[in-house]
Amino acid sequence: MDVNMNVSGKLSALQVMRDAPVIPVIVLNDVKQAVLLARALVAGGIRMLEVTLRTPQALACIEAIARDVPDAVVGAGTVRSAADAQACAMAGARFVVSPGYTHAVGQACRDAGLALLPGVATGSEIMMAQEDGLSELKFFPALQAGGTAMLKAWSGPFGDVKFCPTGGVSMANAAEFLALPNVVCVGGSWLTPAEAVARGDWAQVTALAQQACLLVRKDI
Template identity: 75%
Template sequence: MNPSTQRLSAEDVMRDAPVIPVIVLHDVRHAVPLARALIAGGIRMLEVTLRTPQALACIEAIAKEVPDALVGAGTVRSAADAIAASQAGARFAVSPGFTPALGRQCRDLDLPLLPGVATGSEIMMAQDEGFKALKFFPAVQAGGLAMLKAWQGPFGDVIFCPTGGIHSGNAHEFLALPNVACVGGSWLVTGDALARSDWSSITSLARAACGLKQ
């Protein structure tokens, strides 16, 4: 199936590869070559965060020019963010927290959402709205491996994408947990690599990330 027409669920997004890169782009000229570099390394779910004025333009460029990519929007905090991301061509959304209003807007847009949670109450709120594929954020700061292990009992039907404090040195520990489908991390796309247009190193990091969970 062509990725540009593939219907996605949040679980599809989380199970596609071991790592979802968390991407901050300040220059739209970097968007397309970056996406191609990540795809060359086996990563096609790309979270472009809405943290810069160029973010929506970058999402639009990737959506239009890199058909093998499945570009999503990160740092989605409101219904307006979700609408803007969808209009730019985002195929999924990732939020740092969760509100029922955001969940309902994403559902209305048919935009898969990975809602951010950090407590048991937040997990239950997300479940009340029909979400069971969740982002654990900020993962390390909010309890890390110990918290995820504790959640396996009461929330055994939930899968997580821990994000925040995850890097190449500890990602494998998180991925070894049965309730972790993938991790989110910024180490695949550093500001230095973008500044140098060092696409080959990004491809190498993506390839290494794909080997983290066999």
Template identity: 70%
Template sequence: MAVNPTHSLTPREVMADAPVIPVIVLHDVAHAVPLARALVAGGIRMLEVTLRTPQAIACIEAIAREVPDAVVGAGTIRTASDADAAAAAGARFGVSPGYTPTIGRACREAGLPLLPGVATGSEIMAALEDGFTALKFFPAMQAGGPGMLKAWHGPFADVVFCPTGGISAGNAGELLSLPNVACVGGSWLTPGDAVKAGGWARITALAKEAKALQRAAQ
């Protein structure tokens, strides 16, 4: 899928670009651009930079400005101010750890396509009521893993998920084989020791392995 920098993405387009969306925690703005370039070199362009550190917004700004082939998003969006700050920094999509109508409305008003986090049937129904059908299942492995996704496929056959939380190279394939899983989210593509050491070649190699993972036909 070609991503036009001026194109307004949909959540399903974010999910469809690659089998894995890396979940990125950055503590140093100097790491943001080389990390993004390393992931893009491996074929991974949808990058979720989590708002878990004071440097996160500056990192999003740097990637948006200096890595045009990346599509940077903001994770851990919990408030309207998070959504506004992420959009102002150049984020192209948002990811939340849970869902409320308030956060859904805030992201729409900020022009930020949202992957809302859900862990229960009631949360899925709340997101569906507000028009969201592409959802993040979080924390996936702790909340039921593949078994829960299989159970949800019956009542929620119109929903696609991005399981995140406890996902690794070892279990990603099982999740991606499920018909209601469009992609997975994981931090294993950007190990902290590699980022700290500037091990960009290692990260590119991990991205290439992730890009090669097979998904079920949707």
């Protein structure tokens, strides 16, 4: 983990990716759980937190973490429109993760000063993102779209692109992805199991975060 990174200034996507081997994909249904979950992850060494916009409470959760957990760097996931990006910035998000890429989302993130990690699954999508100056991308859905074999194939024509595979990535296969030279980190939901969050088992979340930080990756 890049413990020397200044988290108070504007972030780049590469800084978000380099901070730890795993970016947790977080789904929250209760604002009351947001701060406690964030603190548990930070205690385990994970501070780049992707709160997905999959629930009505997501923006309120982002706002609560941004306000009450200064050691965390909260971002928003499942961002699909310029309006989503703008709302996330207003809530205090510092970075955005999207399942795909559009020029409108890219422009909204630039306007708001948000680091963007957009999802791609094809060569054409990579090229479109690169046309807008983006070379740090989320490979999504990673397992379903070809997994490590696809990333190896892309290393030739897209040798200047760095990826965060997400979708089907788990503790069981994370090391295989992280061993690839074009992978900086992975994204996954296994750090915040729904059952552990529901019962408030923050010690388990911290333990999973600590385990994730032990994963070995290329020094990119």
